[in-house]
Amino acid sequence: MDQRKCECGHTNPVGTLLCESCGKPLVIQISEQTAFPDMRYEGMARRSQTYTKKMVDRVWNYFSSVKIAIGIIIVILIASAVGTVFPQQQYIPVPVPTEADVARFYTNTYGTLGTIYYQLGFHNLYSSWWFVTLLVMLGTSLVICSLDRVVPLYKALKKPRLNQHKSFLKGQKLFAEGELAQGTDQAELLAGSAETLRKKGYRIFQTDRALMAEKGRFSRWGPYVNHIGLILFLVGVLARSIPGFFLDEYVWVREGETVAIPNTPYYIKNLQYTTEYWSEDEMPVKLELNGGVIAKNYQTDAILYENKNADLPGAKPDLVEIKNGPIIVNHPMVHESLYLYQSGMQEMQLGALNFNLIDLKNGSKEVGKIKVDLYNPAQEQVVADGIKVKVLDYFPDFIMGKDGKPATKTNLPKNPMVAIEVLDEKGKLSEKMVYLQGSILTQKSDPTYGIEIKMPDLIDISGINVRMDKAVPLIYFGSFIFMIGVAMGFFWQHRRIWVQIQDGTIMMAAHTNKNWFGLRREVDGLVEQMKLPVTIEEKSKA
């Protein structure tokens, strides 16, 4: 391929715009640049500006373009906004068990617009294939655009350009030129300028007739550092789909109950659930709550167990206690990468039914107490000497089935129906009765035993969200890197000032990537202090 040879004798790589050695603009046809090249990479060759023929080149160039990147960002922005017009499916306020219910919800609540919204898939926008594709494109663009620029940037920053060609200096936005008076001590002038700039925090590079002062070079790496942070962040988001990296389970645990956490070797026991409310004297001002209350704390005291036999199929669980403590909103229980969150509760739920067995024939004397645990009803219990009660049938959430037989809708004791039989020791007596919806039905018209309904046992059920997300540290780390990069790029600026003396004229030029005001002030300061005989021209910004 054609190597560009500059008149100074240096051979530049293909795609170079400003000679690497002397800074003179090279006339290169590949590049369509007509004006003085952008100083960001000081005219170093960039792959995307050099090759355009092959398919790979086209893809590369597409993703390394900032214009395209901005396009992708704007499309993501608009799509995200559209996704908030109506609630996403996960935030629908009422339970909608089937897809048809979901569709109906959008139509009924939001009318025609809702139907369209649903049909276009906006109700699950953020996990839709095209939205994820956009995010992947953004990631690709970040990677390619960084690669495309990192080498030229490195080259541009590595070697301070001294002794530049006049056209290089003239090409800068800030340029100054002037005749030196006869008999000026050139060496002293340069040394003095160097000293002035050094005091302002510049690093000085010098030859006998030229100097370059530079400041904040590292800030040029800011955008690359922040883009790497973003890439790490996106990698973290993708990593969550690796098996074992991410877990999201929800368990309901009754007080006193121990349940297995699905897809883990862990079990959790709910010792006690409590809700606390703010008392009036704790409030800083008197509030008009109209008899309402404000919750202060939701807390489950729990024990976390690990099943040591988890790997042995069929073996009985061998539970070992790992942690014992409270799970509070904003204060999850943590074990290694497993997090347990207090995230729901059902208070005052039916736990057990209580009855008194009474002897109707004997002046309604109490014979004994019956307890039916609604989660685990005992088959048989001895109520008093010689008298047993058997549970014959139990439907936790009673409905009458289509076939006319009793059935249960769910397995939660929301509407329990219990059939029991009272037996005496000799097997002589047997009376059956049924409890349903707060009343008792007896089989016989003139029974010996009757039942009195007592206050049932009420229990609280905690909803515990169990999560594991091993990518979180990477996500935090990526965010951290992003912030460092942004700070590098925003709170420091890269500034270069050239001073060069040639045949009795002094030339100055300056470049910065941002904050031209600050740079101008420094150049003005230098000119004033050294009484340099120059006139400054500043090309307009845009």
Next chain:
Amino acid sequence: MQLIQLSDWLLDIAFLLYVISSIVFVVSMTGKNWAGRDPKQHEKRFGTIAYRLAVIGFIAQTGYVIARWIGGGHSPTSNMFEFMAFLDYCIILAYLIIYRIYKLNVIGAFVLPLGVIMLAYSYVFPKEVTPLIPSLQSYWLHIHVTTAALGEGILAVGFAAGLMYLIRTVPQQVSTKSTKWLEVVLAVVLMLVGFILMESTFARMDQKTVFEMNQPQPNVFGQMEKVKAEYTMPALVAPADSTIIQAGPMSPLFTAPSWMEGKDAARKLNTMLWSVITGVILYGGLRLIFRKRLGAVIQPSVDGIEPDLLDEISYRAISIGYPVFTLGALIFAMIWAQEAWGRFWGWDPKEVWALIVWLFYSAYLHLRLSRGWIGAKSAWMSVIGFVIILITLVVVNLVIAGLHSYAGV
């Protein structure tokens, strides 16, 4: 208790000082062309007075923040009133910082009225100190909200400088697309003013309209109850499925769509309609008085300022505000969400809108740095950016209520 009282007074004092400061700023800018005056000196003298008033106001508001923080037992950012007042505090703080850097006090002529509007807006919400519900009891929440507000405050200064740039540079001799859009922006500002005027006028009159919802809702005890909605402004729009139980000065013209949930959604829509109407009336009135575009009216007062400097200030503010906003509204928010719900991101509307603001300013930075969008284009972007912030704060709270919506709003 006394601290809360004190904090209320301090906030009122701050408000008053900001109002006076705004007026003095306006005098410093418009009065410089009055006869018999040296414009430079006039501007300097009044500008300095206005700046000092703003500083005293800021100190008073600092007192408010501290007193309410101690008195309430948590950072004053837990409901909408507290948040808006805090955002206002951050806007003034950002102005003072930018002033330190550029010593250009006329920026205050745009920032302080903005501060007044924001603070007045906050007064519309219930002011009482409420104890924190469990999900808000996290120090990450306070860090997140305060930092996000600071970021938004700094971006607001970027908006003010951008708007000044446009008023300074958009030619007013002929009507163009730019002049039209500039008028739209000014009309929107007047709508906010209209809102405050309406709200403070009607709050003093005894003329409430009260609606009762026909559908009972469960209250905190789980008992079914019919909720009431009280309008301070005359009712243009009634909540869906409700009955008037106390008639106001006018009967509603139409009913809010049923998906605007909650008793307050319709009231807020009503308020918004009134704001738009009053804003348009104010705008029309001013046009009639001056007989020219408002941009043209304001232009002479900013003609001494170098546009490049305004451009630089706007960009500077945004480049400081952007990292602060990223940290507060996204990173700290993610850390908190991870602690509270075990997911750092949930595509909740408020989260999404923070992302939108962030993406928008990212696009701004790329356009500016890599595509040379400087000057007018960049100024328009800074104005649009702040409009998006306002949408997140006002509209998203109003219409799209998510997890983050504060209690009592």
